[in-house]
Structure formats: C-alpha cells, structure tokens
Amino acid sequence: MxxxxxxxxxxxxxxxxxxxxxxxxxxxxxxxxxxxxxxxxxxxxxxxxxxxxxxxxxxxxxxxxxxxxxxxxxxxxxxxxxxxxxxxxxxxxxxxxxxxxxxxxxxxxxxxxxxxxxxxxxxxxxxxxxxxxxxxxxxxxxxxxxxxxxxxxxxxxxxxxxxxxxxxxxxxxxxxxxxxxxxxxxxxxxxxxxxxxxxxxxxxxxxxxxxxxxxxxxxxIEGPNNRSLNLKFPKTIPGLIRSTLEFTHQNIQKLNEWILNKKIKNENFDSSSSDISSFAIATAYLCVCTAKLEGLKEGELWFVFAADARIRLKPQVPLNYFGNCLVAGFVRLERFELLRENGIIFACDEISKAIRNLDGGALNGCENWGSIMSQLTYDYSETQAISLAGSPRFGVYNADFGFGKPKKVEIVSAESPYFFSLTDSRNSDAVMEIGVVKERDEMEAFVAIFNQGFESI
Missing domain, CATH: 3.30.559.10 (Chloramphenicol acetyltransferase-like domain)
Known part of the structure; x- marks a missing residue:
C-alpha cells in the first residue's frame, strides 16, 4: 500500500x-x-x-x-x-x-x-x-x-x-x-x-x-488457458468528486403519489400496477436526472442492476448462503421518453417490468453471462450503462462494534460517474442514501437537478 x-x-x-x-x-x-x-x-x-x-x-x-x-x-x-x-x-x-x-x-x-x-x-x-x-x-x-x-x-x-x-x-x-x-x-x-x-x-x-x-x-481472455487471478481495474479519472444525496420518506411518497395520480387519469390504468417499490421509484428518478444532465434527446440510456437470486431461484436458496448469488436486470430507456413530462413514469414502468421478469425467470439467458462479463471486465470503457452498488436492504448502519452505529458508510469502489451506490441511512427521515461520483461541474448540476425535481412536482 x-x-x-x-x-x-x-x-x-x-x-x-x-x-x-x-x-x-x-x-x-x-x-x-x-x-x-x-x-x-x-x-x-x-x-x-x-x-x-x-x-x-x-x-x-x-x-x-x-x-x-x-x-x-x-x-x-x-x-x-x-x-x-x-x-x-x-x-x-x-x-x-x-x-x-x-x-x-x-x-x-x-x-x-x-x-x-x-x-x-x-x-x-x-x-x-x-x-x-x-x-x-x-x-x-x-x-x-x-x-x-x-x-x-x-x-x-x-x-x-x-x-x-x-x-x-x-x-x-x-x-x-x-x-x-x-x-x-x-x-x-x-x-x-x-x-x-x-x-x-x-x-x-x-x-x-x-x-x-x-x-x-x-x-x-488473453489465453489460451489463462488461469491468472490478477484483477482488472478501470482507468482512473482524475478530479472526481464524491457526494451523498438522500431519498427521504417524503420524497418517495411525493413521487409515488404523483405517479399514481397521473396513471389514474389514464383510461388504460391497471390497478395492479399501483404497488410501486421504493427501489423502482428511486432508480427511475436517478435515470431521469442523468438524462437531464447529459441533455441528449436521441439514443438510449441503459440501466443495469443486480438483484439477489436467493429468493428467485427454484428451490429458493437460504438467505445465509455464503458466496455470490446475484442476477442482473437490464433496462433500455429511450432518452426522449425520459425527458418528457412523464419520464419518471416511463422509467418506473420499465424498471418494474425488469424486476418482474427476474422474478419469473432469474436465469434466463445465463448461458451468455460468462462471456459478456469477461469481455466487459477487460474493457470497462465499453460499459456506459448506469449501474448500482450496494443496497439499502443490507442495513450497514446497524454494524455497531460496541462503539455506536457508524456515522457514515461509503462504498469507495463505486468510483465512476456511471455508478450510484445505495445504502440505508442513519437518518430516520431517509429511506436510502445515494452515493454519487462525478466531476465537480457535473456534480453541481446533478445535485441541482435532483433537488429541483422534487420541488417541481
């Protein structure tokens, strides 16, 4: 070191x-x-x-x-x-x-x-x-x-x-x-x-x-028969800034009510879609904020998230299983849809659909995952999708060694403008903390967009 x-x-x-x-x-x-x-x-x-x-x-x-x-x-x-x-x-x-x-x-x-x-x-x-x-x-x-x-x-x-x-x-x-x-x-x-x-x-x-x-x-990769255990790291981007934003209970409730009110006015409203998870709402909002920051009106924005497969496999895997047990959800979002007035509804629906697809077939397409992951790991520059690290469900703020609960928890390895880290919060008013990493001018703009979005609803 x-x-x-x-x-x-x-x-x-x-x-x-x-x-x-x-x-x-x-x-x-x-x-x-x-x-x-x-x-x-x-x-x-x-x-x-x-x-x-x-x-x-x-x-x-x-x-x-x-x-x-x-x-x-x-x-x-x-x-x-x-x-x-x-x-x-x-x-x-x-x-x-x-x-x-x-x-x-x-x-x-x-x-x-x-x-x-x-x-x-x-x-x-x-x-x-x-x-x-x-x-x-x-x-x-x-x-x-x-x-x-x-x-x-x-x-x-x-x-x-x-x-x-x-x-x-x-x-x-x-x-x-x-x-x-x-x-x-x-x-x-x-x-x-x-x-x-x-x-x-x-x-x-x-x-x-x-x-x-x-x-x-x-x-x-770099083979044949390459059994190397060396790790691959992305290129370091100098001058990045880290900041933490919070989704409060009030924020989530406000967004949820706004989405449902908009949907109810739609003639084709499906009452079964009225139960929206905090995860879908929060990540949809982050996708919209990212689209507004980048300002591109054409093309696609990809959102990739990992989900615990323990509860999705048949038979289910016990929660205390030691090791990796993750599956990935892929969401393709049209930028022009994200930038419209109902952009968060569009993103929320697509993310919710991806979650339901994992619940119904967690291992669909898994025969290709190994080659996809190995290729992406060897060229992180090809990975331009929004992705996540951590989860508010882990309860990291409960890690008390006898000296009190943590004052702060950071996922240091989530060090890319395309990564958001998610944790629970020590603040009882917050549903989750969002770790954001960007260059300073982009960070200032992103924080402004994030805060203004709640005010405009």
Whole structure:
C-alpha cells in the first residue's frame, strides 16, 4: 500500500482464526455465480465511527478488541482467511484455507478531517484511497479480504474493508461484518444462528455446467488457458468528486403519489400496477436526472442492476448462503421518453417490468453471462450503462462494534460517474442514501437537478 503524506502506518499484522478451530470447509469451489466476478475490481467499504468518549484508548482498547473478535469470527468464516487459487487439475478456481492463514489488518493514523470525510458534502474521491487497504492479489493466488483500521486526531476512526467480489456478494459481506461487530460486543465465539454462513455448494443447481463454461470464458481472455487471478481495474479519472444525496420518506411518497395520480387519469390504468417499490421509484428518478444532465434527446440510456437470486431461484436458496448469488436486470430507456413530462413514469414502468421478469425467470439467458462479463471486465470503457452498488436492504448502519452505529458508510469502489451506490441511512427521515461520483461541474448540476425535481412536482 502506498504511504500517503496524511497517513502514518502503525502496524500491519495477520489475524488468524483460533488454532484447530476449523468448523467450516477448508476448501470451497467457486460456483458460476462467483465466476462472473473472477477478475472484477474488488469491493471497498468504509465505515466511520466517532469515539464514544475520550477515555477509550484507540490503541489499547479499540484495536485489540477488533483483532480478537475478528479472530473469533473467522472460525465461522474460514474461507475469508484463505486464498483463491486455480489448481491445474481443477476446472474452476477454489478457495483454500491452510493452518496459519489469516487476514491482513493494517492499523494507521490519518491527519485527515474526520467530519469532512464522513459528511454528505463534496469530497475528492482521492481522499478516501488511503483509508481502504489494497487486496493482495497475484497471478497464482489472491487474498479474499483485507482490513484497515485508521484513527483520526481524537475524533473517530474508520474501518476499511476490501473484499474479492468473486468470493462475496453484498449480502454475504454484510453478514460477515455484522457477525464481527456482534462478536466484538459480546466477546463470544458463537454468533447468532441467523448469521451463521451456509457453505453447501450443492444448493446452487448447475446441471448444464455453467461454472465450467464461465471459467473457460476467462481462460480464453488473453489465453489460451489463462488461469491468472490478477484483477482488472478501470482507468482512473482524475478530479472526481464524491457526494451523498438522500431519498427521504417524503420524497418517495411525493413521487409515488404523483405517479399514481397521473396513471389514474389514464383510461388504460391497471390497478395492479399501483404497488410501486421504493427501489423502482428511486432508480427511475436517478435515470431521469442523468438524462437531464447529459441533455441528449436521441439514443438510449441503459440501466443495469443486480438483484439477489436467493429468493428467485427454484428451490429458493437460504438467505445465509455464503458466496455470490446475484442476477442482473437490464433496462433500455429511450432518452426522449425520459425527458418528457412523464419520464419518471416511463422509467418506473420499465424498471418494474425488469424486476418482474427476474422474478419469473432469474436465469434466463445465463448461458451468455460468462462471456459478456469477461469481455466487459477487460474493457470497462465499453460499459456506459448506469449501474448500482450496494443496497439499502443490507442495513450497514446497524454494524455497531460496541462503539455506536457508524456515522457514515461509503462504498469507495463505486468510483465512476456511471455508478450510484445505495445504502440505508442513519437518518430516520431517509429511506436510502445515494452515493454519487462525478466531476465537480457535473456534480453541481446533478445535485441541482435532483433537488429541483422534487420541488417541481
């Protein structure tokens, strides 16, 4: 990890599960859901916490508690302490754990402004880079997760978590974080049963060997037989700004009522379409705001979102299943429709239709997903669709390690003008927080469009 002027490294250590504490599988193959993300950039989340009091020592109390509780948690999340490898005799990569493996934890001090970084206002994306750890990744092996705990000038601290996307999706990673937080509070070796991860790979039905198909798609990129585990990162865009916007309960209700009132006046109104999800309303609004910002009257705007497949597969997959279990929804939106008075109704209907299609056939077209994902990952510039990271359903603001709930949670890896990050909110008036990244002039224009839209309804 690069040593920035504002960062002082205190310690870099390895946290391992208790010796001989293997209560879960020490070897775990990737499924076709995992393989979609094999060389995709890792996910980075950053949790900011205020110090509960000046009497609690960061180095003598907080860091030791985080280390000891992490060790206890890892005995239930053993794959996180291992490495991703691709043995020559295996068709797919495998997570392997060996006695002595562990998770890299960095302890550091920063002279950055804690309250500025944990605010909703404009902040340079580069200000967050040194607060999240790099994931140790090599040609023949890759770490699963890395952690960094950073102290800020007697105001608070942050926990930065970087994880390999081919091992964990948002639900699994959030479950791990909450289990770790609970261990830190209770100092117990057993988390609550609802959070115990389920590792049974037979739950993921793959009769057509999609896993082998996806693995071959990766091997054929810069191949043949390319088994490299190196990750591909998008080109860095200098000068980007990060900001957080909120969808309040009032915002969502106002938009919902406006949409329904418009629909009721339509002779062809279908009363069955009156139940609109907050997700559809919020993302439709973001698509309209993006179309207005770009100002293009012709062409298409694509919106792509990931949905949890656990509840959509038949039979359903338990929610505590460990690994990736995501399917994608694709929405093609005509720009001229988005810019019309009823643009949000059009977008909301199309997004709602895409959600219903996933509910009825989550795996439709999945034979092509491996080749599509591998090609896009190797040329991020081709990906000009609006997409999302995170979900307000994960409840990340409930990750209390005994020092209070987070003051702010950021998805640092969502660092593109085409990415919006979604989380729940610490603010009880808000339904969700929206992380936005753009150049400064575009950010100012987007925020103005976002706020004016509510005022004009």
């Amino acid at each position: 690069a040593n920035f002027p504002s960062l002082k490294l205190i310690d870099v250590c390895k946290v391992s599960p208790p010796p001989a504490a293997a209560v879960v599988p020490s070897s775990l193959p990737l499924t076709f859901f995992d393989l979609l993300w094999l060389r995709f950039l890792p996910t980075q989340r950053l949790f900011f916490y205020e110090f509960p009091s000046n009497e609690i020592s960061f180095h003598d109390v907080i860091v030791p508690k985080l280390k000891s509780s992490l060790s206890l948690t890892l005995q239930h999340y053993l794959p996180l302490a291992g490495n991703l490898v691709w043995p020559s005799q295996s068709d797919v990569p495998v997570i392997e754990f060996h006695e002595g493996d562990g998770v890299s934890m960095t302890v550091a001090e920063s002279d950055g402004d804690f309250y500025h970084l944990s605010s909703n206002g404009f902040r340079k994306v580069s200000e967050f880079h040194h607060l999240v750890p790099e994931l140790p990744v090599f040609h023949d092996r890759a770490a699963v997760i890395a952690i960094q705990v950073t102290k800020f000038q007697n105001e608070g601290f942050s926990i930065g978590i970087t994880h390999h996307h081919a091992i964990l999706d948002g639900r699994s990673s959030t479950s791990f974080i909450k289990s770790w937080a609970q261990m830190c509070i209770e100092e117990s070796s057993v988390p609550i049963s609802e959070q115990m991860p389920l590792y049974d790979r037979s739950i993921i039905n793959d009769p057509k060997d999609f896993a082998k198909l996806y693995a071959k798609a990766w091997q054929d």
